[in-house]
Amino acid sequence: MAPKYVHHYLDASARGDPIRIVFYAAGVEFEEKLYTFACMPKIKADEKTFPLGQLPTLEIDGESHVQSHAILRYLENEFNLYGMCNKQKLAIDEILYTLQNIEDQFFTTYFITPKDQREESFRKIHGDAVRAYKMFEEILQKNNYGKDYLVGNK
Numbered sequence: 001m002a003p004k005y006v007h008h009y010l011d012a013s014a015r016g017d018p019i020r021i022v023f024y025a026a027g028v029e030f031e032e033k034l035y036t037f038a039c040m041p042k043i044k045a046d047e048k049t050f051p052l053g054q055l056p057t058l059e060i061d062g063e064s065h066v067q068s069h070a071i072l073r074y075l076e077n078e079f080n081l082y083g084m085c086n087k088q089k090l091a092i093d094e095i096l097y098t099l100q101n102i103e104d105q106f107f108t109t110y111f112i113t114p115k116d117q118r119e120e121s122f123r124k125i126h127g128d129a130v131r132a133y134k135m136f137e138e139i140l141q142k143n144n145y146g147k148d149y150l151v152g153n154k
């Protein structure tokens, strides 16, 4: 029987999006539970469902799993979307780790950095992002001149 997936995430477009996209790309059914930031205290209190008190959390047949990129790689492997050879997996990892770096910098700056330091921090993120997207562009160009996918053909 197919596993039952429950994706818990904020009613927002951020770390949970790639997980949703993988489910849609694979055509696999999943349930989604969406939360607002106001729900965070309740989420923190429920250690069984939310081991780290963070979102996204993915339940697979009632067992909770955390860390968006670990979840992503697991699902991509399960749905046969994680590259057809080691070179493709390397390119996928290069992209994912780079995005994760930018994501982490962005969220730390947005939510934590004191206001007066924010602008400078955003400038650094912008510089890193421009450089990263240049690299993604090159990966895309190398793959069939960017006609379809960043890596491989699905």
Ligand SMILES: N[C@@H](CCC(=O)N[C@@H](CS)C(=O)NCC(=O)O)C(=O)O
Binding pocket: 010, 014, 015, 040, 053, 054, 055, 056, 066, 067, 068, 069
């Ligand atoms: N490294 C984790 C970070 C998860 C994370 O920080 N999620 C945010 C929402 S996007 C959250 O739950 N923040 C509340 C908190 O950490 O208290 C991942 O990639 O899943």
